[in-house]
Amino acid sequence: MFESLKRLYHKFGSPKYFYDITGRMLPWLVALSVLLLIPGLIYGLGFAPPEKYQGNSYRVIYIHVPAASIAMSGYMLMAVAGVVVLVWRMKMAEMVAKSVAPIGASFAFICLVTGSIWGKPTWGTWWVWDARLTSMLILLFLYLGVMALNAAIENAQSAARATAVLSIVGAVNLPIIKYSVEWWNTLHQPASIRMTSSAIDPEMLYTLLSCIAGFYCLFAVLVILSTRCEILLREQRSSWVKKLVGV
Amino acid sequence: MNPKRKQRLIIVLGILVAVGLATGLMTFALRENINLFFTPSEIAEGKAPLQRRIRVGGLVVPGSVKRGEDLQVSFDLTDNAQQITVRYAGILPDLFREGQGIIAHGKLISGTLVEADEVLAKHDENYVPPEVQEAIEKAGHPKKES
Amino acid sequence: MTTALLQTVKLFCERDDRVLIRDLDFTLHPGEVMQIEGPNGSGKTTLLRILCGLSDDYEGDIRWQGEARHQVDSRFRSDTLYFGHLTGVKFSLSPRENLRWILQLKGVSPKLAGLDERIDQALKSVGLHSYEDVPVYSLSAGQKRRVALARLFVEPARLWVLDEPFTAIDRKGVEQLEGLIQSHAEMGGSVLITTHHALELSAIRKLQLGLGKGTWRIH
Amino acid sequence: MADPLVSQPVQAEEVPSMWSGMLAVMKRDLLIAFRQRSDMVNPLFFFIMVIALFPLGIGPEPSTLQKIGPGVIWIAALLSTLLSVDSLFRQDFDDGSLELALLSPQPLFVLAFGKVIAHWLVTAIPLILVAPILSIMLFMDGDTVKVTLYSLLLGTPVLSMISAIGAALTVGLRKGGVLVAVIALPLYIPVLIFGTSAVEAASMTLPYAGQLAYLAAFLIMALTFAPFAIGAALRISVTSQ
Numbered sequence: 001m002f003e004s005l006k007r008l009y010h011k012f013g014s015p016k017y018f019y020d021i022t023g024r025m026l027p028w029l030v031a032l033s034v035l036l037l038i039p040g041l042i043y044g045l046g047f048a049p050p051e052k053y054q055g056n057s058y059r060v061i062y063i064h065v066p067a068a069s070i071a072m073s074g075y076m077l078m079a080v081a082g083v084v085v086l087v088w089r090m091k092m093a094e095m096v097a098k099s100v101a102p103i104g105a106s107f108a109f110i111c112l113v114t115g116s117i118w119g120k121p122t123w124g125t126w127w128v129w130d131a132r133l134t135s136m137l138i139l140l141f142l143y144l145g146v147m148a149l150n151a152a153i154e155n156a157q158s159a160a161r162a163t164a165v166l167s168i169v170g171a172v173n174l175p176i177i178k179y180s181v182e183w184w185n186t187l188h189q190p191a192s193i194r195m196t197s198s199a200i201d202p203e204m205l206y207t208l209l210s211c212i213a214g215f216y217c218l219f220a221v222l223v224i225l226s227t228r229c230e231i232l233l234r235e236q237r238s239s240w241v242k243k244l245v246g247v
Numbered sequence: 248m249n250p251k252r253k254q255r256l257i258i259v260l261g262i263l264v265a266v267g268l269a270t271g272l273m274t275f276a277l278r279e280n281i282n283l284f285f286t287p288s289e290i291a292e293g294k295a296p297l298q299r300r301i302r303v304g305g306l307v308v309p310g311s312v313k314r315g316e317d318l319q320v321s322f323d324l325t326d327n328a329q330q331i332t333v334r335y336a337g338i339l340p341d342l343f344r345e346g347q348g349i350i351a352h353g354k355l356i357s358g359t360l361v362e363a364d365e366v367l368a369k370h371d372e373n374y375v376p377p378e379v380q381e382a383i384e385k386a387g388h389p390k391k392e393s
Numbered sequence: 394m395t396t397a398l399l400q401t402v403k404l405f406c407e408r409d410d411r412v413l414i415r416d417l418d419f420t421l422h423p424g425e426v427m428q429i430e431g432p433n434g435s436g437k438t439t440l441l442r443i444l445c446g447l448s449d450d451y452e453g454d455i456r457w458q459g460e461a462r463h464q465v466d467s468r469f470r471s472d473t474l475y476f477g478h479l480t481g482v483k484f485s486l487s488p489r490e491n492l493r494w495i496l497q498l499k500g501v502s503p504k505l506a507g508l509d510e511r512i513d514q515a516l517k518s519v520g521l522h523s524y525e526d527v528p529v530y531s532l533s534a535g536q537k538r539r540v541a542l543a544r545l546f547v548e549p550a551r552l553w554v555l556d557e558p559f560t561a562i563d564r565k566g567v568e569q570l571e572g573l574i575q576s577h578a579e580m581g582g583s584v585l586i587t588t589h590h591a592l593e594l595s596a597i598r599k600l601q602l603g604l605g606k607g608t609w610r611i612h
Numbered sequence: 613m614a615d616p617l618v619s620q621p622v623q624a625e626e627v628p629s630m631w632s633g634m635l636a637v638m639k640r641d642l643l644i645a646f647r648q649r650s651d652m653v654n655p656l657f658f659f660i661m662v663i664a665l666f667p668l669g670i671g672p673e674p675s676t677l678q679k680i681g682p683g684v685i686w687i688a689a690l691l692s693t694l695l696s697v698d699s700l701f702r703q704d705f706d707d708g709s710l711e712l713a714l715l716s717p718q719p720l721f722v723l724a725f726g727k728v729i730a731h732w733l734v735t736a737i738p739l740i741l742v743a744p745i746l747s748i749m750l751f752m753d754g755d756t757v758k759v760t761l762y763s764l765l766l767g768t769p770v771l772s773m774i775s776a777i778g779a780a781l782t783v784g785l786r787k788g789g790v791l792v793a794v795i796a797l798p799l800y801i802p803v804l805i806f807g808t809s810a811v812e813a814a815s816m817t818l819p820y821a822g823q824l825a826y827l828a829a830f831l832i833m834a835l836t837f838a839p840f841a842i843g844a845a846l847r848i849s850v851t852s853q
Contacts, residue, residue, distance in 0.1 A: 086844065122341065141798040148794050152785050157450070158852030162781045165845050166795060169777055172837070173799050176830070180802035184809070237410060250627035251467070265836040272829040279822025283813075299816045447711055448851050471624060471717035479708025485647040486640070497636035498716040498723075500628030511622050518617060528647070549621035569617060576618045 036214030057121040066215035067111035074104025079171035082164030094160035099226035105143035131182040331359040404453035415607030431602030474550035480541035484530035515546035633718035637726030655696040681750035682811030697775035721843030759814035766827035773838035780845035
């Protein structure tokens with residue numbers, strides 16, 4: 001078991017293998033995300049029953065919640081990749097971490113925008129300095145810091161290592177920031193975003209789950225595409241890339 | 248013991264002690280009421296400061312909502328033990344209704360009268376915000392099942 | 394047969410997509426001086442930085458006394474003296490304070506008996522007698538360089554890694570430094586040095602780095 | 613007496629004590645700071661001036677100033693830490709002493725720790741000492757002044773530690789200054805929240821022990837773990853040039 005894990009790890013550590021295997025996975029992932037996302041969103045935005053109190057405005061949830069979740073897990077993914085970069089010096093992890101940052105930041109941004117669109121009808125204001133909104137804003141800032149650092153260092157490898165340190169420090173701090181912000185302003189109730197199964201209608205729940213899964217597939221597709229570009233860029237002088245692009 | 252290993256041991260022990268200390272401080276801090284959240288009972292007992300922005304949480308007493316001119320509204324809040332009155336000028340959230348758990352931000356004017364500048368309601372009927380729920384439980388009443 | 398002090402196995406290094414060193418195998422024994430030569434841009438400084446642990450942008454193995462260097466890192470570092478383009482000399486401190494701090498960093502106890510006398514003696518050896526207590530910024534460029542060179546007289550290290558040590562040093566200083574390197578080697582120390590200066594030492598090997606293709610030659 | 617032209621190395625300890633390594637760095641940095649006093653005085657002036665600007669910008673009403681006082685003092689402290697931290701490793705990087713530190717048998721985090729402590733002593737202590745006077749100028753009173761002092765005492769070392777991570781990551785870059793701010797500011801938030809909240813609570817004559825306990829917990833965590841991050845960051849910055 002351990003041996004095969006190790007083998008898998010080494011395989012994924014090779015850019016060529018990663019490029020090949022993701023090339024084969026990509027169509028499936030695209031298909032999966034289309035299959036989950038299109039019906040999920042159409043049904044969620046158009047046909048799912050309106051919520052008892054909020055009417056139709058709650059429908060933003062089908063974008064808002066997946067985006068929030070992906071923004072968070074994207075950061076965690078980046079931090080884990082950072083650990084791999086620092087401990088095992090794996091090149092693939094450097095490229096993945098670099099690709100995740102802007103995509104995760106975009107999802108954090110989407111989450112903020114949809115949150116504020118949702119906030120207008122529900123709370124009567126576009127923006128509240130509410131715990132969840134604020135901590136998502138800070139998450140976006142953390143992403144931006146990582147991206148800025150990455151952009152500032154010319155050498156790709158040292159940029160990757162420096163951002164790895166920063167994203168790990170950020171990940172360690174994230175729970176503390178989240179907690180303190182939540183404590184600082186407990187304005188709105190967690191219920192609006194956290195869905196316990198008893199509190200949500202199954203019809204809405206399944207739609208939401210489909211959207212979440214679909215957005216995760218989309219996230220995976222985006223990360224893979226961006227990583228593949230990075231691989232070609234970094235390995236441009238290796239023989240397999242030369243052969244691939246036909247030089 | 249070889250000195251290199253001794254150094255390493257000291258570092259590890261230091262980290263353990265530090266983590267322990269930090270956890271201790273955290274648990275102490277968690278027991279303090281630092282977010283200025285008060286229940287109607289606490290306000291009735293005079294624990295909350297006057298003229299300071301505080302948070303009050305409780306359930307809106309059915310039949311207590313009185314609307315005045317210019318969006319003036321007043322209602323009572325209860326934790327099933329004591330009642331206080333909240334005065335508010337502004338648009339109440341869509342989800343505000345009688346029997347609902349809400350959190351009001353504002354100043355304690357006198358005795359049990361709170362002048363709120365912000366009123367927030369929860370979104371779901373089955374859900375009581377943890378602070379409100381805690382306050383109700385503290386006052387000796389278990390959660391009401393709806 | 395003495396054990397090698399420093400050894401590289403198939404050392405490979407590239408910088409900005411240019412191969413600097415390919416499959417470098419060399420061994421440095423106690424008592425040996427190795428001069429690294431090559432045109433500008435051939436990677437002399439890079440190689441020195443890799444060898445003393447200031448850069449880990451390489452592939453291959455580096456061994457210290459037969460063991461992988463990263464496993465005996467702290468032992469390796471206490472036995473290596475690196476003298477680079479930047480000297481680490483603080484301008485607002487006096488030469489004496491500078492040396493004292495560098496020695497402390499190296500693990501010399503500040504309470505060591507006679508430490509101050511030894512430092513003063515080292516400063517005297519590099520011609521900084523009576524300059525011990527003036528701030529370094531008031532010294533000339535050559536004198537500033539000499540403050541750092543005084544390390545060679547007191548700092549405990551078997552391996553000296555010297556990157557262009559003769560910069561800004563006058564002719565007398567150069568002769569003196571050559572003598573110092575010679576005597577260090579005779580006492581069983583080893584030296585890795587880059588310089589464009591023709592060294593007049595009795596036993597010296599040369600590592601010639603080629604430009605552009607990672608080629609090298611030892612003679 | 614032996615020939616002065618022969619190397620006569622002094623004896624080093626086989627495993628040097630980390631404590632003395634840290635003290636050596638600290639002493640050296642303090643000495644340098646006392647010789648170049650501007651490094652020490654400028655952040656202090658900045659702190660005082662920023663706070664003095666607020667009454668001018670917002671208006672001199674005591675009630676308003678009293679209300680925003682804790683936030684103002686904390687944000688000024690935060691900015692002045694940020695301002696001073698940029699030079700923390702830069703000089704050492706430029707003159708090569710960071711390379712020497714990296715090649716010393718001492719672990720890098722020990723040396724980094726010593727540097728940050730020295731930096732805190734030099735830049736934050738003066739600031740903490742004048743904070744009570746400034747808080748009186750912002751019409752804060754009694755306990756509030758005391759708690760301002762406590763909260764800064766507990767909070768500023770955390771700020772120093774966090775910004776040192778940013779400074780270490782950007783030390784090799786030409787445009788470090790703004791980048792450090794972008795990196796470090798989001799991480800400051802918990803300290804800012806609990807610091808201001810402690811002062812606010814004190815101004816309402818409410819218990820503030822909880823907030824101070826949080827700050828103390830952050831302090832312990834920062835002192836324990838930040839040096840490792842700083843050390844790793846420095847290593848990356850130095851080895852990658």
